[in-house]
Amino acid sequence: MRGNSGLRRQRLAEGETPSLPGMRKNSAFWLQCLLGLALVALVVLVFRTTQSNLELLGVQSGFDFLWKKAGFSISQHLIPYTEDSPIWVALAVAILNTLLLAVFCIFLASLLGLAVGIGRLSSNWLVSRLSLAYLELFRNIPVLLQIFFWYYVALRALPSLESSIFITDYLVLNNRGLYFPFIEFANGFAISPPVPGRFAYEGGFYLMPEFLALWIGLSLYNGSYISEIVRSGFQSVARGQWEAGAALGLKPATVLRRVALPQALRAVLPPLTTVYMNMFKATSLAAAIAYPEIVSVFVGTVNNLAGRPVEVMAVSLVFYAGVSFLVAWLMGRWNKRVTMRGQ
């Protein structure tokens, strides 16, 4: 390589990352090789120690348990599942429950974050103060405590079956969950409304109190972070842009939507990706309050049932890492699309 000064300014082609000053490209390459090798050696070592320890203890290993009959029930399943289903179906149920929760949370937290973030910038004193109050309240309390609060305090205040709250005729709320009509596949397509049974409403579909507590808790907490990201995003849009929009005679809402928002998005997406991924991983807190997601069902029940902790943990880790990578990749692509050329 030419050049002996690490401080030399590099002209970077688009997409190329700057290398550390003072480090030649070659030495960086070898350093990374070395680190990579050390990592692989460590993994192999841990793997072999585990294997020999398990053998020594007479503990069985392998993934064959995934095809055995599950033998336990899961109260919320988005795909057909019974106790006779194999364990891999239970895993799929748990994964879908995790994803359902994550999608609901990401949706609600984004809405909240957007509304509050814009609210913070509002010239209306009440709106901006309320937004600030929301931010400070929910950002400063650990999310697990918030989830416990919603589960143990707020939702426990709900009435029992006999005195259920009817939000509408077909939307029923009580301490067993939120019931609503749902499409019944059993005999053709029919809408089945929830009807009271001896112990609970039957028919229709319902969101468990555990789901509601997690949904509210995670969304409020992460919404507060998103609101800050949104606010900083809008503030990063040059003042002139707002003024230019106004000068063109656009209504303030239109300026916000058509001028400021697309530009703010550029600043917002990278940190937003982090929040989304954190939120996705935080769904594992569900294990604390009995919502049947992957940690609860797989790392809890299945692990205890099959006695294969290493395999169970491996599957769970791969799932979380895989989805996180996917989210990061998708957000990265979106980010690339909205990035201003030349910046």
Place this chain on the structure above:
Amino acid sequence: MRVVPGLALCALAVLPAGGASADTLSDVLERGMLRCAVIEASPGFSSIDANGRRYGFDIDNCRTVAAAVLGDADAIEYVPINPNTAFTTLQSGGVDVFPGGATWTFLRDTSMGLDYTGAYLYAGQGFVVRRASGVSSVPDLEGATICVAQGTTNEQNLADYFRARRMKYSIVTFADVERGLNAYLADRCDAFTTEVFSLAGRIVALRNPGEHRILGDVISKEPFSGLVRQGDPRWRDIVFWAFNSRLAAEEFGLTTSNVEEMRATTEDAEIRRFLGVEGGFGRQLGLRDDWAYQIVAQVGNYGEVFARHFEPLGLERGLNALWRDGGLMIAMPYR
């Protein structure tokens, strides 16, 4: 129910190989203390009294082994564990014995590198419901929501029972018994299920036990057994015979209060061998000859131990009575 292999088995990945010794007896004698795993806060089995002393059926199990091995029922280092770490702690050598109510099942016995030392308590899985619900038997629970602790045999028994009868139900699975019971008390569920002994203990301890009702029927058998590491046959023998001694003492009519006198006066050859007066049976196990005497003198016979911890909870001997009284408990002979 009560105990499950756990998450923490992953700790195996970072433990050096060969952490578990194959000669537990020597380790215990050298240490002068028995390391005994206990699950805490389970009325009847393991609790702490007003003076800060551990108390309960599981605790007396620990004391039984300590009395036999060390001659001192109090030479115990208690290692508090939770169901998720119990099996791992034992596997990795963190404790010498886990006598705390692990249901003896095929898969646990064959796949986890542990040995059961013989059933010492026969329980079954029962249900508690609110009296106001009008539920009087398990079949009444059709359509009910049931709280249960995770990864226990209870979760599977429940599924088996309801599936076999094509009964609908909804399950809420909590990480441990405490949380599951709390959820039931908060009306999240119509019933809570676990094995009847610990259920009774917990319901009696409630502020208003009269509002709840433990259903008469049980849906499973839960034979509880002590657990030791696999691959140490002498230690397994010691724990087995230590528990057996309490039953034998009850059959012989030996109690804490009369055992000393009996040792001096009895003419019965089996009792004399049992108490170490003749035969040198203790040495066969690598113990002192008065090992069984120490158990009876310091802990008591099986009936005494049962009465001490379970009678206050209103539990009867039932299956746990001696065979001659119609129960399942039978002591292997000392000859």
